Amino acid sequence: MSGLSYTNFSYSSVTLDKTSIANVHDKLTATVTVTNVGSRAGKEVVMLFLIQPFRKISVPEMKNLKRFEKIELQAGESRTVSFSLSYDDWSVYNGKIGVGLPKIVEDSNYVVAVKPDTDCDVYNFNMTNPLCAKFTIMNPSGAPAL
Helix, strand or coil: CCCCCCCCEEECCCEECCCEEEECCCCEEEEEEEEECCCCCEEEEEEEEEECCCCCCCCCCCEEEEEEEEEEECCCCEEEEEEEECHHHHCEECCCCCCCCCEEECCEEEEEEECCCCCCCCCCCCCCCCCEEEEEEEEEECCCEC
16 A cells, blocks of 8 residues: 555556667666556556666765656556656766766666665666666766766
């Protein structure tokens, strides 16, 4: 049960429109279908998180809420929700003293997850959770990188 909606929701596997990004200014779309499996109408906040398990620089966040959308579904109704991620989502501020605050992008593996309590098991490379999907930024172009 989620909040005070008095119903239950199920989520399909999250899908990505690509699994590799070569230019950091490309966009990535994550899609999930939410179904009201309860007997009453209800509202659900669909949340999308971005995780970067291994970083070369020190950034305090591990799992960042990047997008959300509140939906209302009748009993038995499903809705597909899509979120677009871009450079501002996977870039971080370089906190080195004396260089200002430029944003950088690390060539790294990233994980998209839906729902705040989703465990993606990112450190054991055993991502069998359907609410998680991995993508890679390789040799980023168009932005400073580490």
